[in-house]
Amino acid sequence: MSIGTIITYPANPRVAKSQIAALYSGVEVSVDSNVEMGKTNKSPEFLAKFPHGAVPVLETTGGSCIFESDAIAYYTASQQENSPLLGVDKVQAAQILQWILFANGSICPSLGTWLAPVFGYGTFNKVTYNNAVAALKRSLGTLDAHFLRNTFFVGERISLADITIACDLKVAFSTIFDPAFRKGIPNVTRWFTTIMAQPHVAATLGEVTFAEKEAQPKKDEKAAPAPKKVETAAVAAEEPAAPKAKSALDLLPKSSFNLEDWKRFYSNNDTKPDAMDYFWKNLDREGYSIWKVDYKYNDELTKVFMSSNLIGGFFARLERARKYVFASLLVMGEDNNSAISGYFVIRGQEVPFEVYDAADYDSYNFTKVENLDDEKTRALIADYFAWEGDFEGGMKFADGKIFK
Ligand SMILES: N[C@@H](CCC(=O)N[C@@H](CS)C(=O)NCC(=O)O)C(=O)O
Numbered sequence: 001m002s003i004g005t006i007i008t009y010p011a012n013p014r015v016a017k018s019q020i021a022a023l024y025s026g027v028e029v030s031v032d033s034n035v036e037m038g039k040t041n042k043s044p045e046f047l048a049k050f051p052h053g054a055v056p057v058l059e060t061t062g063g064s065c066i067f068e069s070d071a072i073a074y075y076t077a078s079q080q081e082n083s084p085l086l087g088v089d090k091v092q093a094a095q096i097l098q099w100i101l102f103a104n105g106s107i108c109p110s111l112g113t114w115l116a117p118v119f120g121y122g123t124f125n126k127v128t129y130n131n132a133v134a135a136l137k138r139s140l141g142t143l144d145a146h147f148l149r150n151t152f153f154v155g156e157r158i159s160l161a162d163i164t165i166a167c168d169l170k171v172a173f174s175t176i177f178d179p180a181f182r183k184g185i186p187n188v189t190r191w192f193t194t195i196m197a198q199p200h201v202a203a204t205l206g207e208v209t210f211a212e213k214e215a216q217p218k219k220d221e222k223a224a225p226a227p228k229k230v231e232t233a234a235v236a237a238e239e240p241a242a243p244k245a246k247s248a249l250d251l252l253p254k255s256s257f258n259l260e261d262w263k264r265f266y267s268n269n270d271t272k273p274d275a276m277d278y279f280w281k282n283l284d285r286e287g288y289s290i291w292k293v294d295y296k297y298n299d300e301l302t303k304v305f306m307s308s309n310l311i312g313g314f315f316a317r318l319e320r321a322r323k324y325v326f327a328s329l330l331v332m333g334e335d336n337n338s339a340i341s342g343y344f345v346i347r348g349q350e351v352p353f354e355v356y357d358a359a360d361y362d363s364y365n366f367t368k369v370e371n372l373d374d375e376k377t378r379a380l381i382a383d384y385f386a387w388e389g390d391f392e393g394g395m396k397f398a399d400g401k402i403f404k
Helices: 013-025 044-049 069-077 090-118 126-149 160-175 179-184 186-196 199-205 259-268 271-282 304-316 359-363 375-386
Strands: 002-007 028-032 057-060 065-067 288-295 325-334 337-347 364-368 397-403
Touching: 002 013, 002 069, 013 028, 013 069, 013 160, 013 199, 013 304, 028 304, 057 069, 065 069, 069 160, 090 126, 090 160, 126 186, 160 186, 160 199, 179 186, 186 199, 199 304, 259 271, 259 325, 259 337, 271 375, 304 325, 304 337, 304 359, 304 397, 325 375, 337 375, 337 397, 359 364
Parallel strands: 002 028
Antiparallel strands: 002 057, 057 065, 288 337, 288 364, 325 337, 325 397
C-alpha cells in the first residue's frame, strides 16, 4: 500500500528525493503530477492543507499533510524501522540534518538566484547574480573539502543527505556547472557521480548529462517570459524555458475522435462494457493508432512496486504527449516474476516525437496493432483498460497506471 500521494507539477526533481528514499525503504509512494502552477496550488482547498502554496506536498494515507520536499523525503525514509538513510546513531542523525539544513540555507538560495534568469523565471541583475555565484562557490568549497576525505556526507554509506542534496544539484550539474566549474569542485563532482550511479538513484533519475557549456542567464528582460512561479530554492525545472513549439501532430487532418472526451468518459464510466463500447464506436482509425507496448527487460524486474514506479517515471516524462496519448500500462505477475505491458492510443499513425523523445522510450517495444476488428484483440485491450482478465502467459494483474 502506498504511504501517501505527493502532489506536484510534472517532472519536479524535488519529488525524486522521496521516490529514491521509497526505493531504499521498500515502500511505495504515489505521485499526482496534475498541479497547474498558480492555479491548483493557490486554490482555497490546497491552501487549507498546505498554507504556503508551494509544491511538492504530501498527503499521507492517514490524511496528514506535509510540505517541504526534504521533510517529505524524511517521512518516506522513516517508514523503514531504523532506516540506514537516517543514520546509525544520534550523532549521524544530527549530521544528516546538519547537511540538509546547510544545503537549504547556504546552497539552494544562491543556486536558485543563479538559475532563475537562466530559465527565464526572473530578471537578470548583475550584482545579485555575481553575489549568488560567489556565495555558492563558497558553500560548494565547504562540500569539496568534506569530500576530499569522505565518500558520503555522513558515515560510510549513502544517507538522506546525499539523496536530497544530489537532487538539489542535479539541474545545476546539467546546465550551469560546465567543465571549468566542475574542475573547481572535483570532490563534489566525484561524490555527485557516485550518488547518481547508485541503482535506486539511477532508476529514478535516469542518466545524468553534464553541462558542456554553461547555460547563460537571459539578460534581455523583454525576451524573458513573465515569471511562471516563485522559485525559492535551487531547482527551477528540468529544462530551460523554451519557446512553445507546435507539435507536428497539430498539423494532422482534424479527427472526429476527441481524446479529451474519451478520457473523461473512461474516467466516469465502467470500463466494461460502457467505456469500451464508447471507444470502439467513436475511435477514428485514420486519426489515431493503437500500440501494444512491452517492457524490454522484464527479467530484471524485482518488486512490483518498483515496476510501478518505473511506469510512473515513464509517464512523468511523457508530459508533452498528454494531449495526444491515452495509455494503460500494467504490471502483471508478482515480485520477482513480473512483466510490464499495456496499450497506447496515439494521435496519428506513427510514434510521435513527444513519445520517442522520452528517456524511457528505448526500454519499451512499441508494436502497432493492426487487427482492430478481431474480437480477441478487442477483448485483450478491454482487459488492459479495465485492469482485469487473464493476460499473456496466464499472468494476473498486479498494478497499473493510466496516462490520461
Ligand atoms: N523548499 C521547498 C521549495 C518548494 C518550492 O519553491 N516550490 C516551487 C515550485 S519548484 C513552488 O511551488 N512555488 C510556488 C510558490 O512558492 O508559491 C521544497 O523543497 O519543497
